[in-house]
Amino acid sequence: MVKRVRGTQDILPFNSKAWQEIERISRKIFSLYDYQEIRTPILEEPSLFNRSLGDTTEIIQKQMFRVLHERDQLVLRPEGTASVVRAYLENNLDRRYGVVKLYYFGPMFRAERPQKGRLRQFHHLGIEAIGSLSPLLDVEVISLSDRLLRELGISGYQIYINSLGCKDDKIELGRILRKNLKGRLSELCPDCQVRFGRNVFRILDCKKPRCQKVVANLNLGHDYLCSDCREHFQRVIDGLRAINITYQVSFSLVRGLDYYTRTVFEIKHNRLGAQDALGAGGRYDNLVGQLGGQDKGAIGFALGIERLLLVRDRTADSSSKQLVYIITLGEEADKEGVCLLHALRDNNVFADMDYSERSLKAQMRQANDLNARFCIIIGEDELKKSVVSLRDMASGKQEEVPERYLLNRLSSLGLTAN
Numbered sequence: 001m002v003k004r005v006r007g008t009q010d011i012l013p014f015n016s017k018a019w020q021e022i023e024r025i026s027r028k029i030f031s032l033y034d035y036q037e038i039r040t041p042i043l044e045e046p047s048l049f050n051r052s053l054g055d056t057t058e059i060i061q062k063q064m065f066r067v068l069h070e071r072d073q074l075v076l077r078p079e080g081t082a083s084v085v086r087a088y089l090e091n092n093l094d095r096r097y098g099v100v101k102l103y104y105f106g107p108m109f110r111a112e113r114p115q116k117g118r119l120r121q122f123h124h125l126g127i128e129a130i131g132s133l134s135p136l137l138d139v140e141v142i143s144l145s146d147r148l149l150r151e152l153g154i155s156g157y158q159i160y161i162n163s164l165g166c167k168d169d170k171i172e173l174g175r176i177l178r179k180n181l182k183g184r185l186s187e188l189c190p191d192c193q194v195r196f197g198r199n200v201f202r203i204l205d206c207k208k209p210r211c212q213k214v215v216a217n218l219n220l221g222h223d224y225l226c227s228d229c230r231e232h233f234q235r236v237i238d239g240l241r242a243i244n245i246t247y248q249v250s251f252s253l254v255r256g257l258d259y260y261t262r263t264v265f266e267i268k269h270n271r272l273g274a275q276d277a278l279g280a281g282g283r284y285d286n287l288v289g290q291l292g293g294q295d296k297g298a299i300g301f302a303l304g305i306e307r308l309l310l311v312r313d314r315t316a317d318s319s320s321k322q323l324v325y326i327i328t329l330g331e332e333a334d335k336e337g338v339c340l341l342h343a344l345r346d347n348n349v350f351a352d353m354d355y356s357e358r359s360l361k362a363q364m365r366q367a368n369d370l371n372a373r374f375c376i377i378i379g380e381d382e383l384k385k386s387v388v389s390l391r392d393m394a395s396g397k398q399e400e401v402p403e404r405y406l407l408n409r410l411s412s413l414g415l416t417a418n
């Protein structure tokens with residue numbers, strides 16, 4: 001038997017409802033905040049990510065899935081932001097609107113060593129707001145993530161925020177980190193010793209206790225921020241306070257990707273453990289310029305859908321659909337049943353029937369398994385009298401209904417969908 005690829009998942013019928021619910025609620029909130037959907041291809045040119053994420057990031061060095069076809073070398077996208085910015089530029093969205101607010105859902109691919117909570121194909125939902133440097137936009141994006149999590153029935157999360165500053169400030173932050181870590185290199189894990197030379201920011205993300213201990217002792221502050229960036233951060237904080245968003249400033253929060261500038265944030269959940277965040281985001285004020293456009297202020301975030309599902313308190317609502325299940329006994333009844341099934345569906349009644357010509361008992365069991373609200377039974381007796389037996393599966397009560405009144409009866413029971 002052929003098995004699925006390691007690090008991928010099948011989303012089965014009993015799970016897909018929860019996925020649909022997450023998408024439905026997200027779409028509602030996104031549209032409430034005036035964001036519109038964008039769908040970009042899964043295949044992209046490798047240079048898109050080399051130029052935006054940074055050559056020294058783990059994603060570029062180890063985790064990209066490369067697709068070779070004849071002379072084409074493509075990659076499966078590892079994240080959404082770079083693709084959205086590419087599409088924004090390529091389709092001239094920058095010329096048509098002021099702040100462009102976009103949202104997306106979709107699979108992302110990273111060749112990680114598969115382990116619990118880490119998939120090689122995982123799913124993000126995210127937003128990007130492109131075209132403004134205002135700290136008020138940061139406040140909107142962070143508050144949107146907070147509102148979305150609450151609407152999804154998730155509690156017990158914590159929003160951490162920090163500022164990386166502008167390009168120059170980031171260089172200064174890197175210098176400060178290298179200066180403070182230089183004398184303590186031997187205390188770091190081997191990976192972090194490599195990171196020291198390549199991408200010192202990533203040491204702050206290391207999950208190894210020994211490295212976290214070193215980081216905790218760094219006494220980081222915001223000394224590296226220029227006055228503009230300092231003011232920007234203050235205005236973000238003030239804005240969040242004004243609308244009562246709970247957050248925590250974390251000086252050691254840096255996002256590993258090169259494109260981040262100024263405000264960065266991360267949403268953690270105690271049930272995921274120290275390893276993982278529910279999602280993260282931040283400003284990327286230089287990315288549009290780097291990808292060939294005019295510099296534009298921009299900010300976004302992405303949440304991992306698999307992780308949202310792990311921490312949701314609410315299970316998917318299964319009561320919304322009221323199935324009517326048709327049980328037929330004998331060939332004549334089959335014919336009658338098929339016509340009735342067709343008529344019910346034409347009238348927007350959720351309906352199904354058993355095609356296996358089994359016994360009454362077996363078909364009733366099937367109806368139970370499917371959580372049917374009512375059964376319609378057609379046997380010889382019913383055919384003779386031109387009626388059907390309508391059985392309430394919850395109470396077990398059964399009534400005979402003349403066929404021509406059936407739709408009226410079902411509608412009076414509230415079974416016709418709109």
Ligand SMILES: [Zn+2]
Nearest residue numbers: 166169226229
């Ligand atoms: Zn600055």
Ligand SMILES: [Zn+2]
Nearest residue numbers: 189192206211
């Ligand atoms: Zn480390």
